[in-house]
Amino acid sequence: MSILSATLSRVKPSPTIAVTTKAQELKAAGRDVIGLGAGEPDFDTPDHIKAAGIRAIEAGKTKYTAVDGIPELKAAICAKFKRDNGLDYVPAQVSVGTGGKQILYNALMATLNPGDEVVIPAPYWVSYPDMVLLAGGEPVIAPAGIESGFKLSPETLEEAITPKTKWFIFNSPSNPTGAGYTWDELKALTDVLMRHPHVWVMTDDMYEHLSYDGFEFCTPAQVEPALYDRTLTCNGVSKAYAMTGWRIGYAAGPQDLIGAMRKIQSQSTSNPCTISQWAAVEALNGSHDFIAANNAMFKRRRDLVVSMLSEIDGIECPTPNGAFYVYPSIAGLIGKTSKAGTLIDNDEAFATALLEETGVAVVFGAAFGLSPNFRVSYATSDEALKEACTRIQIFCAELR
């Protein structure tokens, strides 16, 4: 008899982490690998935030804290929601966890019963469906293809909702497509939700500050204030502040839900890292000037990648307005054979052959629920991006 639980057999390991691991292994074995798989900024945590972490250590702030966050961080989060999103929350409505990932996981664990459905637009961030499965729920995938700019239409949302729907998970700007919903596009979705009062909204605003070309970020409870009482607004410091390793994410929502999430956290991990919480206070309250400079760099890299990939026959690469990903379609390459003889019959075969034959690591679209595509993370140097895109161009030109 297996030691493993039946629940575990419902989920798969994170494919993005698998690609990063495989690329690291090849690198360690001496191969010339360019990793475009990782979902994290390539620059360092800003100095003033690091200094706050160091100050916390030196001041002995190294003990347990309240399970779901120190009062100073909860106050900074309330101020952030007011300042950036026009949303009023009090500290008792705020939960801080070990990364955005734990926050989303706690919320699903705290709310899902067997058979409960969660509507997830595809392409999606890899962890949503598996977290729903781990929590005993059923993911319901609502497709949002390249023709709609990878944005969910209100009609498709309406069709996906059933009496069993508990949550709608919303993510803008999106991982893996970079697509950001405008106010009107989001309003069209919240209008649908207003007709289904049993459906709650889990909005993952992780890429809020990473946007380009004047895109104006908005979040569901802001666009439709009547949804405030059934919305969990999730965010974190990982991406905009280059703090992926510090592991701080947070959410605000109805107090009962926040209390239930706290209960899960109190019996699993307890408080998120104390030192990181103090660094996050500085991240949220301190200067944000570096974000504009980082975004200018990301925009330049995005334009470079989009233009180089768009030159390839058989690849269609839309220009997204947020995050640090592009999600090109390879529909025009399916059925071809690589120089080394691999049949490209789907996007996984494409990504595998690309890594083995050129050393460029990307993540295949099937991992995100929409094929045939691949995800490029452009959070790496211009030189690496140029070299990687050149290799992709050559690889594709040699397909027969």
Ligand SMILES: Cc1ncc(COP(=O)(O)O)c(C=O)c1O
């Ligand atoms: C859309 C999205 N949500 C949440 C997360 C998790 O963030 P964290 O590193 O804070 O757990 C990520 C990280 O890749 C993400 O892309």
